[in-house]
Amino acid sequence: xxxxAAERVTAAVLIIGDEILSGRTQDTNLRDIARYLGxxxxxxxxxxxxxxxxxxxxxxxxxxxxxxDYVVTTGGIGPTHDDITADxxxxxxxxELEEHPEILAMMQARWAGELxxxxxxxxxxxxxxxLVKNPVQGPPGFTIGNVFVLAGVPAIMRGMLQDVGxxxxxxxVTISRTVRVEGSGEGAIAAPLEAVAxxxxxxxxxxxxxxxxxxxxxxxxxxxxxxxxxxATVAELVGVLKAAGIANVREVEAS
Amino acid sequence: xxxxAAERVTAAVLIIGDEILSGRTQDTNLRDIARYLGxxxxxxxxxxxxxxxxxxxxxxxxxxxxxxDYVVTTGGIGPTHDDITADxxxxxxxxELEEHPEILAMMQARWAGELxxxxxxxxxxxxxxxLVKNPVQGPPGFTIGNVFVLAGVPAIMRGMLQDVGxxxxxxxVTISRTVRVEGSGEGAIAAPLEAVAxxxxxxxxxxxxxxxxxxxxxxxxxxxxxxxxxxATVAELVGVLKAAGIANVREVEAS
Numbered sequence: 001x002x003x004x005a006a007e008r009v010t011a012a013v014l015i016i017g018d019e020i021l022s023g024r025t026q027d028t029n030l031r032d033i034a035r036y037l038g039x040x041x042x043x044x045x046x047x048x049x050x051x052x053x054x055x056x057x058x059x060x061x062x063x064x065x066x067x068x069d070y071v072v073t074t075g076g077i078g079p080t081h082d083d084i085t086a087d088x089x090x091x092x093x094x095x096e097l098e099e100h101p102e103i104l105a106m107m108q109a110r111w112a113g114e115l116x117x118x119x120x121x122x123x124x125x126x127x128x129x130x131l132v133k134n135p136v137q138g139p140p141g142f143t144i145g146n147v148f149v150l151a152g153v154p155a156i157m158r159g160m161l162q163d164v165g166x167x168x169x170x171x172x173v174t175i176s177r178t179v180r181v182e183g184s185g186e187g188a189i190a191a192p193l194e195a196v197a198x199x200x201x202x203x204x205x206x207x208x209x210x211x212x213x214x215x216x217x218x219x220x221x222x223x224x225x226x227x228x229x230x231x232a233t234v235a236e237l238v239g240v241l242k243a244a245g246i247a248n249v250r251e252v253e254a255s
Numbered sequence: 256x257x258x259x260a261a262e263r264v265t266a267a268v269l270i271i272g273d274e275i276l277s278g279r280t281q282d283t284n285l286r287d288i289a290r291y292l293g294x295x296x297x298x299x300x301x302x303x304x305x306x307x308x309x310x311x312x313x314x315x316x317x318x319x320x321x322x323x324d325y326v327v328t329t330g331g332i333g334p335t336h337d338d339i340t341a342d343x344x345x346x347x348x349x350x351e352l353e354e355h356p357e358i359l360a361m362m363q364a365r366w367a368g369e370l371x372x373x374x375x376x377x378x379x380x381x382x383x384x385x386l387v388k389n390p391v392q393g394p395p396g397f398t399i400g401n402v403f404v405l406a407g408v409p410a411i412m413r414g415m416l417q418d419v420g421x422x423x424x425x426x427x428v429t430i431s432r433t434v435r436v437e438g439s440g441e442g443a444i445a446a447p448l449e450a451v452a453x454x455x456x457x458x459x460x461x462x463x464x465x466x467x468x469x470x471x472x473x474x475x476x477x478x479x480x481x482x483x484x485x486x487a488t489v490a491e492l493v494g495v496l497k498a499a500g501i502a503n504v505r506e507v508e509a510s
Binding site for chain 2 (some may be wrong): 018019020021023024025026027028030031032033034035038043044045046047048049050051052056078079080081082083111114116117118119123126136137138153155156174176185186187188189190191193194197198204205206207208209210211214216221224
């Protein structure tokens, strides 16, 4: 660890939903959560996608919450029979579900005589849990222990997320810079890249090739927590690549 | 199980790459693989995203390959120092990596005097493995046991995938139909939906709400393997929803 480096804070994402595993729905929540947590210096360390099957959710949640500082779940908190996330979280923590008085009051105000049993399911929170604000539409999410339970609909998930970060212990923010190489393959880039990576073990250097209508090449991503070292490493990498005869090299905004 | 139902065939996807977990890259491979496997009647049952850290890849791969019929991995098979998937797969299977003569011959033809050590890394395949054709660009993927190891770049991954399905044992294809409800929330839909779901335990009925500029409502997805039962269930669901006073209901192409 470099001097002054803060302790690493980690999180995992658990995506709950048959619609992701069937390929029907393209998940975008993982990327949104990763980027959001990054602004608090929290590293997303693992993600899992599980179906709407109670023991599967319970097992994955227990594995992840034991291993990482935080877990964020998405999906399965609506009123229909396939929405079983609250049941699974309660089972994982070994507690009962109870109707949260604040959600029930909101619902009574909103639905009055139309507060049917299905809607009322959404008032259930595991005993000991607290609410996560929903500024968008519908009932809130909740949190218990180190787990945050959010909606699956992206617009609602993003709204709820705003109430999550401030409740986490922040880490040192990782800074990311991107050096883009066009018209050279990774085979030519690999040796100079590895030399720079070896000289800076506190940093993470990755190569992300692209290939398609935009041509081919690679985005070299440098990540670290020390601004001075990152600055120096970007310059070093550009110099080493050019010295290796790779002409089309430039720093770009993260793409 | 309904009479004539084939055995369920399952797969998991293991996405390997810091760039997905950092939020830099939006994964699309999971959805493409899920849809592709679906055409062979193979159910994607779980997915995980892990960083470019060898023991993490090994542990996840061993957990998934023990549990599901097949595992498809994406990412980490390039020539740079952060490409460690082949090493991890070899470690998971407890075998050595060896240079595959066919890949080496391709590379010698392609690169001749420029076949540097980095490019040569991509010729390494775990002992006992076989190749997965790459019709797009660069060296092939490989398969060992029940694991298929593909590139992370989407265009290349999709190309390799064409050589995967025919090598898997097919299952009974799941048929999916979508009934779209607009202007009614899930709270109103839940009871009729659950009644239909209970009457058809061999089918899976899910509700996927939408909310945004397009308005709000829910896509009700019916999935099953018996064409006659699916047809009947779609009609039953539409009838039950209309009887419950939900007016804006229609079947749509899967969206």
